[in-house]
Amino acid sequence: MIKISKLTDYAVVVLTQLSRDHGVHTVAHLAESSGIPAPTVAKLLKPLTAAGLVASHRGTNGGYALNREPERISVAAIITALEGPIAVTECVSDADSLCGVESLCPMRGNWEKINRAVRAALEDVTLADMAAPSPWPLPPATAQATARTETRTGESRG
Amino acid sequence: MIKISKLTDYAVVVLTQLSRDHGVHTVAHLAESSGIPAPTVAKLLKPLTAAGLVASHRGTNGGYALNREPERISVAAIITALEGPIAVTECVSDADSLCGVESLCPMRGNWEKINRAVRAALEDVTLADMAAPSPWPLPPATAQATARTETRTGESRG
DNA sequence: ATAATACCGTACTAAATTAGTACTGTTTAG
DNA sequence: CTAAACAGTACTAATTTAGTACGGTATTAT
Numbered sequence: 001m002i003k004i005s006k007l008t009d010y011a012v013v014v015l016t017q018l019s020r021d022h023g024v025h026t027v028a029h030l031a032e033s034s035g036i037p038a039p040t041v042a043k044l045l046k047p048l049t050a051a052g053l054v055a056s057h058r059g060t061n062g063g064y065a066l067n068r069e070p071e072r073i074s075v076a077a078i079i080t081a082l083e084g085p086i087a088v089t090e091c092v093s094d095a096d097s098l099c100g101v102e103s104l105c106p107m108r109g110n111w112e113k114i115n116r117a118v119r120a121a122l123e124d125v126t127l128a129d130m131a132a133p134s135p136w137p138l139p140p141a142t143a144q145a146t147a148r149t150e151t152r153t154g155e156s157r158g
Numbered sequence: 159m160i161k162i163s164k165l166t167d168y169a170v171v172v173l174t175q176l177s178r179d180h181g182v183h184t185v186a187h188l189a190e191s192s193g194i195p196a197p198t199v200a201k202l203l204k205p206l207t208a209a210g211l212v213a214s215h216r217g218t219n220g221g222y223a224l225n226r227e228p229e230r231i232s233v234a235a236i237i238t239a240l241e242g243p244i245a246v247t248e249c250v251s252d253a254d255s256l257c258g259v260e261s262l263c264p265m266r267g268n269w270e271k272i273n274r275a276v277r278a279a280l281e282d283v284t285l286a287d288m289a290a291p292s293p294w295p296l297p298p299a300t301a302q303a304t305a306r307t308e309t310r311t312g313e314s315r316g
Numbered sequence: 317a318t319a320a321t322a323c324c325g326t327a328c329t330a331a332a333t334t335a336g337t338a339c340t341g342t343t344t345a346g
Numbered sequence: 347c348t349a350a351a352c353a354g355t356a357c358t359a360a361t362t363t364a365g366t367a368c369g370g371t372a373t374t375a376t
Contacts, residue, residue: 002160002161002162002237002241002244002245002246002276003160003245003246003247004160004246004247005362005363005364006363006364007363007364009247026321026322026323027322027323028322037364037365037366039365039366039367040364040365040366042323042324043364043365045323046323046324046325049323056322056323056324057322057323057373058321058322058323058324058371058372058373058374059320059321059322059323059372059373059374059375060320060321060322060373060374060375061321061322061373061374061375062321062322062323062372062373062374063322063323064323075272079160083160086160087160087161088160088161088162089161089162089167110283110287110288110290113283113287114233114279114280114283117276117278117279117280117282117283118160118276118279118280120275120279121272121275121276121278121279122272122275122276124275125268125271125272125275129268129271130268132268163333163334163335164334164335165334165335184350184351184352185351185352186351195335195336195337197336197337197338198335198336198337200352200353201335201336203352204352204353204354207352207353214351214352214353215344215351215352216342216343216344216350216351216352216353217343217344217345217349217350217351217352218344218345218346218349218350218351219344219345219350219351220343220344220345220350220351220352221351221352222352
């Protein structure tokens with residue numbers, strides 16, 4: 001369904017918490033206040049640390065803290081940290097993996113065009129945006145949305 | 159990895175074939191010329207037919223044909239036909255599925271913003287674009303690509 | 317030093333999704 | 347009436363993703 005993994009979803013939640021309180025937070029604390037199992041929180045913080053989005057502090061009174069202003073952390077950066085380069089198709093994501101279907105390959109340039117557009121959309125939203133209160137439902141902005149969009153509106157519960 | 163399913167990938171391949179030769183093609187024929195297993199081709203053509211993207215003709219000399227000009231079939235329409243409404247997170251895709259993590263929900267409006275941007279990007283590319291010969295590598299357009307992009311360039315094989 | 321705290325890293329298990337296969341039914345042309 | 351070709355369902359297998367467990371290392375306080 002062209003969606004991100006649950007782990008990435010959780011990562012945004014955890015990072016949002018860190019952005020609200022700039023101090024150092026332990027995994028246990030973050031897990032408790034978010035409702036996400038602690039081992040899972042620890043798991044997602046690892047690649048986030050490796051990517052330099054958060055900083056870790058060991059020992060007593062240690063924990064994790066944001067390593068950069070929320071305004072300077074894009075959703076694209078978060079996704080990239082956890083899932084690797086953003087690519088809608090496997091074709092372009094790694095040079096080693098062949099397509100399997102040869103006739104697919106001639107259009108990898110077109111897929112890359114799509115990838116860039118998606119990437120740009122994701123670069124444009126920062127953690128600060130995500131932490132900010134969100135108006136819901138969203139005001140209709142560009143109206144290029146499909147006809148299907150209106151099928152489900154009204155019963156927003158999720 | 160925020161990618162579409164293989165079935166959708168195949169669908170684009172099959173539709174590209176149909177767009178090149180406007181006649182009626184059997185599943186067997188499409189399978190042979192694409193290299194995709196016949197049952198799989200049959201499987202993906204079903205929802206495509208339901209969505210009105212292709213038309214099916216039963217009986218002897220039957221088969222499938224494009225139901226619309228390639229210029230009027232967007233990649234978004236193909237993905238939607240096979241995978242349902244385009245949404246990066248589950249949260250907004252269906253009203254019935256709760257998030258599980260409550261703290262996630264306050265930012266569904268922000269996620270929807272992202273969903274719209276992705277959707278727009280996918281609406282913008284048509285089947286005709288995909289069937290067209292693609293320059294590769296693509297000329298750098300907006301340069302908002304992440305630093306990671308350059309890590310893998312050079313050995314394009316996929 | 318010693319002990320407690322909290323991250324680090326790897327391996328493993330289980331669940332969910334996705335891909336692929338098989339089979340039976342229905343429609344159309346000759 | 348027979349053969350061609352789609353329609354629909356059910357099932358199996360493979361892959362991916364989520365979640366758990368455990369032993370190790372660094373830092374701080376006593």
